[in-house]
Amino acid sequence: MLTPQRRPEPLTSPAAFAVFTMILTQGPVSRVEIARRTGLSSAAVTKAARPFIDAGYLRELDATERSAPGAGRPASPLTIRSDREFFIGVKITDSELIGVVTDLSAQVQVTAHRALPSPSVQDVVAELAALVADLLASAPEYGDRCHSLGMAISGDVDKAGGLVRYSPFLGWHQVPLAELVAARTGLSVTVENDVKALTVAEQWFGEGIGASSFAVVTVGTGIGCGLVVNDRVVAGAHGVAGEIGHVPVGGDGPPCHCGGAGCVEAIAGTEPILVAARAATGDESLTIERVLAIARAGDPAMREVLARAGHAIGLAMAAMANLFGPERIIVTGDVAGLASYELVEKQITRAFAGQAFGAAADCRVILRPRTFEQWARGAAAVAIQSLFTLQET
Structure with missing residues (x-):
């Protein structure tokens, strides 16, 4: 079992963002190939990857190829350590919650459904907290390595503010959902429009x-x-x-x-x-x-x-x-x-x-058919992207 380790610092370097996201979405890939695709120098690729290797998010595979005929030592492809961290994603409908736990590669590990007694904010937040508790309890490693929750909901969503401005199917207006759920779960919470969440999943892990x-x-x-x-x-x-x-x-x-x-x-x-x-x-x-x-x-x-x-x-x-x-x-x-x-x-x-x-x-x-579990996976993908998206200094 992995021991919980520190997270990497926020991505303020374009090189770090380019290297990590390429490995996450297209890996395993060698440093030589990363340098070729991004235009970065080999030294810059190594510098960008090192904090993620140290923090346990990336690992080197066995050497498989040389960078050029007769050149140096074989390249060691870099790949994601998928079980380094887990993410919860929840799709919110007007009648139920659909939740998943995914690994770092957005592969679904476990799913759960929870009926809603009503679409009121109070009931939804209470059931969300219960669903998250159930998901975290489904495997011992989730408690140590699951820190982020993504939620997908139809309507007009202010992702940066964690605010549901308007959700017609739920009848919600100006609901600070991220704040309410974070207070109940203790997790880092991201809220996104459900279609945009599905788009993120397709962008990083799909078609x-x-x-x-x-x-x-x-x-x-x-x-x-x-x-x-x-x-x-x-x-x-x-x-x-x-x-x-x-x-x-x-x-x-x-x-x-x-x-x-x-x-x-x-x-x-x-x-x-x-x-x-x-x-x-x-x-x-x-x-x-x-x-x-x-x-x-x-x-x-x-x-x-x-x-x-x-x-x-x-x-x-x-x-x-x-x-x-x-x-x-x-x-x-x-x-x-x-x-x-x-x-x-x-x-x-x-x-x-x-x-x-x-x-x-x-x-x-x-x-492409997509079940509601896949929409919940989209919410988890948003949580993954939010953790590793380039941030301004």
């Missing part, structure tokens, strides 16, 4: 590796989008960049919970699809699962409802691609959202291709 610019589009209860441009997650001046769910594509209606009209989310979100389906059939008992089943059976009314949703999503994706020019778009979402995607893929693709300008239409679109 976004190797792409300097990409987008994550989520389909489900809401329609969300996370953006990475020039290797950075785009937050915008007010933290709400990428909200393609509120791009107006439907004229004057239907009304959206944001106060606007014709938003993508007001057409293609789970609840609007249900509303349209019930209106088309007169059956108020319809569930989203039943709507999808009827559509798969070929019902034209249900297929029309879903086709309209797909068209709206495709238009929003094209608008985003025209503005930001991502290398790839990763489409994911909750269970219902992904189940409906197969029924609207043609409409999405057709609308995207018809509206995307020039080479933007060649953007690669990737469908």
Whole structure:
């Protein structure tokens, strides 16, 4: 068992940030290869890596290759010591909490679910504290090597201030969630919008590796989008960049919970699809699962409802691609959202291709199912990134 050791100092050196994140996201990798990719000297790479080796975050593997034919001693690749530290991630919905513990490489070690008696702030914070206690108690090493908690929640989140400014599905306004949860758990707490958290996981540990610019589009209860441009997650001046769910594509209606009209989310979100389906059939008992089943059976009314949703999503994706020019778009979402995607893929693709300008239409679109546990993993990835992100002096 590892003995708890000191953490490295905050990353104030661009070289330290470049070296550590390359090893974390793309390792094992030799110092020679790091120097080649980053443009740093071999001495600078060694200097940047040394504090992380001393603190137990990195280790050297056996020598495998020489830097050049006939040159010096073989290179020893550097790799992450994944069990050096663990991280808790929690996805908050309006009815339950989904929690995970991950290692330093964002590999999920254990998962847990906890139902919420209500979406009130008091109840959510109390259940969060209980869930964290359960997760920490699930393995003895977590108590010594788990110091950080990331939380992912839908809505307008001020990550720097740990504030949930507005979460429509929870009915929250101006909730200092990080402060409240830190006081109950004693952990270092980070709060992020759930789509941006999923984007961080894709950037550092998923489909976004190797792409300097990409987008994550989520389909489900809401329609969300996370953006990475020039290797950075785009937050915008007010933290709400990428909200393609509120791009107006439907004229004057239907009304959206944001106060606007014709938003993508007001057409293609789970609840609007249900509303349209019930209106088309007169059956108020319809569930989203039943709507999808009827559509798969070929019902034209249900297929029309879903086709309209797909068209709206495709238009929003094209608008985003025209503005930001991502290398790839990763489409994911909750269970219902992904189940409906197969029924609207043609409409999405057709609308995207018809509206995307020039080479933007060649953007690669990737469908990747993601369970709620993966959204919780995204929250843990934000905690990992927050610990090792470059800080200003």
